[in-house]
Structures are given as C-alpha cells and as structure tokens.
Amino acid sequence: MIHRFILNEVSYFGPGSRAELPGAIERLGKSKALVVTDRGLLEHGVAKMVTDVLDGAGIPYEIFSDVKPNPTVSNVNAGLVAYKNSGADILVAVGGGSSIDTAKAIGIVANNPEFADVVSLEGCAPTKNKTVPIIALPTTAGTAAETTINYVIIDEEKQKKMVCVDPNDIPAVAIIDAELMYSLPASLTAATGMDALTHAIEGYITKGAWSMSDMFELEAIRMIAKYLPMAVKEPKNPEGRNGMAVAQYIAGMAFSNVGLGLVHGMAHPMGSLHDVPHGVANALLLPTVMEFNMESSIEKYGEIARAMGVDTTGMTSNQAAEAAVKAVKELSIEVGIPQHLSDLGITEDNIPALVEQAFTDVCTPGNPREVTEADIDALYHKVL
Helix, strand or coil, rough: CCCCCCCEEEEECCCCHHHHHHHHHCCCCCCCHHHHEEHHHHHHHHHHHHHHHHHHHHCCCEEEECCCCCHHHHHCCCCCHHHHHHCCCCEEEEEEEHHHHHHHCCCCCHHHHHHHCHHEEEEEECCCCCCCCCCEECCCCCCCCCCCCCCEEEEEEEEEEEEEEHHHHCEEEEEEEEHHCCCCCCCHHHHHHHHHHHHHHHHHHHHCHHHHHHHHHHHHHHHHHHHHHHHCCCCCCCHHHHHHHHHHHHHHHHHHCCCCCCCHHHHHHHHHHHHHCCHHHHHHHHHHHHHHHHHHHHHHHHHHHHHHCCCCCCCCHHHHHHHHHHHHHHHHHCCCCCCHHHCCCCCCHHHHHHHHHHHHHCHHHHHCCCCHHHHHHHHHCCCC
C-alpha cells in the first residue's frame, strides 16, 4: 500500500517565534500581506502581537477581520474581495481554525478562479494550483489547521458544514507561538484541547492509520493528557501552553494525512445546525463514540490508555480499552466540557436532521467500525 504524507514547507515553534514572520515573508519573495483574523482577536490585542512584528519590519499589510466562529461561504467571498482590493500577495492567518480555514478558502479560490463558487470546493476538489502563500499563526491549541490539508466552511443555503480536503491548501509556513495563546479563556482552552485529543485518537484508529501516523498520534495523546489540565488551570504557564501548542500540531500532522472518523462526522452538523463550538461537540461525543468503536480497535485502545498515564499492568485487553474510555471521559469532565446535548440546547426533535448530515459527512467513512443511520441516531440519543 502507498501512503502519502504532506506537511508545511517550514514550521517554527516556541514562545516568541512570531519574530520569524518577516523572514518567512522575505523567503517566499512576497511584499504585502492581507492579515486574516477575527474581531475578538483585534479587540483583545492578540492580532496586534503579530501586526507589531510586521510594523517593525516595515512590511505593509491590510486586515480582514470579518471571520465568524463557524466561517461561511459569504465570509470567504467577502475575504476574497478584500484580498483582491488590497493588492496583497500573501495571506497571514492569525486565529483559530476559523481564521486559518477562511484564509485557505480565499487563497484557493484566488489561484483557482474556476472554483469561484465556494460550494464547489466541498470534498476533494480537483484544484490545479496551490493556494496564495499562507503563513498561519494559530491562537488556539486545537484545530491544527496550520498544518492540515483540510478546511471547513458552512454552506448557509443548506445549513451544512462543507469539509474540503485539498493538498493545495496547506499553509506554506506555520508559526506555533504559544504566547499568542496565553489570553485564551479556560473554556476555549478546554474545548480546543479536547478537539486536539479527538484528532489524535480518531487519527490513531481511523482506517487510513499506519505506522508513521500512529507514532505522531500516540505522542500527541501523551502530551495532551499531561499538558491540557495545566493549560486550563494555569493559563500563563509557559510549559502547559507550549506543550499544548506543540501537541495539537503533532496530532494535525498525522490526521491530516490519514483522516478522521465518526466523532467528527457527528460534530460537524452540531456546528452547522446549532452553532455548537467544534471542540465542545467533539469532546462531548468522543467517549461515547469510543465505546461504540472499542471492539474494532481493542489493542490500540490499550495503547491510548497507557499514553494517557493509565497503568494497565494485569489488565485484560478489554479492561485496558475500557480504561482508555474512562480516562478520556475523566479528562473531559476535569476541564469542564458539557456532557449532554441538552446542555447545549439540542432537543430530541433536532436529532433526525443531525443524523442525516452526520451519515453523509466526509469524515464518517474513515470510522474503523461500519456505521448506519440507526447507529448514529442511537449515539446522539445516548448523549442527549
């Protein structure tokens, strides 16, 4: 079997690494940036931590800050207009998955105008050209959008999250600067951190997993179990923040190349239909879907348990697998993740629409256990 692994051209890590931004722009031969971010990051001074670096280097830029938490087709189209009007030749994405995903879509359409209808990018679109060069600076430790070939945009007309998978969209440069994450509230730290854990676990057990991806995902699980509680409880602790920043990147390196599974398939419609933050949806669903998948990945679950610090000495394979699910559940509770759909305003009447979208989601086929609509319905009811 042939396996493919796609990564950024260059990545920088460590607190203060945003200082590498001017050199990265120069190396790419570019001269003016469109900074893609959101208004909250502008208001709280996080985006300024990046634009100050551009100012200090004398690099001109304009700012597009109309990114929504769950970006839409309209968002992308507005950003595309801003990019064309700015005269920029590079995109600097500052934010979580929403800002980076929006930048990816802008860059892909700008260089592949035959896909001007953003909806046509859903799935694995056959684009011919690489995106406008993107330098991504994540401000959350969860999505790993800075190193993946995926992006998610909401089709407002269908109220559906479109998962777009395209090797041409990966940012040229990723700058993982934990200092950009210090002001992230505890609730968002928890949600995005559990999103990263979901990436690592689903990427570890997905049908496309292999030895190289397994190596990355197990280390990501180990690091998240160690550093997420620290980052939530001690937000200014450089060890916890930097540990999570690196862990989520490691998880992204692997899942981007091997796929995900049913947790993401079920989480996406919770975002598109009910605006549930993606990390919260993943975290709420993860232990229950792990139980559903247990028999298909029993030995790997034992490795997950050990990576999360569980001593499995003397346990049977089933006991170790159950311990893995328990450890994930306990971590979710420890960092304050809601445990029921009803806590998020979702009712039993909403479930049929969720099931319909989850069953056809691009991530669902990667699940290690075959799944039916009835299975998905039962899983949603289990966490209702």
